[in-house]
Amino acid sequence: MNREQAHDILMKYMKGENYITHSYAVEAIMRGLAKKLAPDDVEYWGIVGLLHDLDEEQCDWQNDMSVHGPTSAEILRKEGIEDKTLFDAICAHNPKNGTKAKTALQYAILAADPMSGFVKAVAQIYPDKKVASVKHKSVMKRFNELRFAKGANRDYMEMIEFTGLSLDDLIDVALEEMTAIADQLGL
Numbered sequence: 562m563n564r565e566q567a568h569d570i571l572m573k574y575m576k577g578e579n580y581i582t583h584s585y586a587v588e589a590i591m592r593g594l595a596k597k598l599a600p601d602d603v604e605y606w607g608i609v610g611l612l613h614d615l616d617e618e619q620c621d622w623q624n625d626m627s628v629h630g631p632t633s634a635e636i637l638r639k640e641g642i643e644d645k646t647l648f649d650a651i652c653a654h655n656p657k658n659g660t661k662a663k664t665a666l667q668y669a670i671l672a673a674d675p676m677s678g679f680v681k682a683v684a685q686i687y688p689d690k691k692v693a694s695v696k697h698k699s700v701m702k703r704f705n706e707l708r709f710a711k712g713a714n715r716d717y718m719e720m721i722e723f724t725g726l727s728l729d730d731l732i733d734v735a736l737e738e739m740t741a742i743a744d745q746l747g748l
């Protein structure tokens with residue numbers, strides 16, 4: 562599956578604008594992480610980011626978090642995709658379905674997902690609300706304020722260390738890659 566096919570599938574199953582921009586943000590961060598960790602697989606890591614929440618509007622995760630992830634794999638199978646690496650990575654972004662991250666790709670998606678929302682939340686407290694204005698230092702400061710954006714799981718973000726990168730690296734990648742597509746993200 563290439564990026565265009567992945568995007569077509571995403572558009573078929575995801576309609577909410579916030580979900581779609583979140584998918585683009587996580588794709589961008591995953592591509593940035595891949596440039597450091599898996600330079601031959603930048604597009605593939607991006608696709609994992611793009612599709613990680615594919616089932617968001619297709620299953621009742623509000624009542625049962627265990628279905629979030631496995632349902633995306635079912636949808637992709639129905640679309641003729643058979644790719645265990647992709648399915649395992651999508652499932653690993655939500656430990657509440659019982660999947661534990663083991664590979665760099667899986668830890669990367671686990672960490673990139675909350676970081677995308679976290680950087681967005683930090684941008685929104687700036688006067689111009691632009692991700693381009695956000696400084697590394699203020700992301701770190703807010704990271705340690707546990708009441709700020711408390712839905713963004715700090716433990717998952719820190720799991721980036723299992724890939725060999727640091728939390729500082731993840732913040733730098735997120736700021737750079739989200740700034741590069743800020744127009745698309747409305748930031």
Ligand SMILES: [Fe+2]
Pocket residue numbers: 583587613614674
């Ligand atoms: Fe997500």
